[in-house]
Amino acid sequence: MRTAAFAEFQAIAAFRWAAERFTDAPEGLRQAWREQVADEELHYRIIIERMAELGIEVDARPVSPRIWQSVRACTRGREFCILIAGAEERGRRAGLQLIAALGGRDPATAAVFQRIVDDEVAHVELARTYYGWTPPA
């Protein structure tokens, strides 16, 4: 959950930054990135809240800033869009696996990740809409 929370935290920063940075991307896509920040903020908040309820400390272990580092290396909107869509798709699949692993034993945590997984579908879809990208099977 700590890794997921940090991925959402990085997504907030990444979409906010990319919307201003990648002036080569279509304006509709940049607006979608700006609007998506609110989703990522919600995702971060509901994970952090659930961690608090479960008594998990957010800063007990270090997490990797890998997503942010690779995002910052992008030079074009297309490159960023596809890179982040790949990361979001991996996160979405990890969320589904977590829900399956919980096996109904923790419905509150499952609900948090179900909400996130549902939102990520539309986020990943942006890369298809604007650049014809689809995630690997």
Ligand SMILES: [Fe+2]
């Ligand atoms: Fe998210």
Ligand SMILES: [Fe+2]
């Ligand atoms: Fe997302």
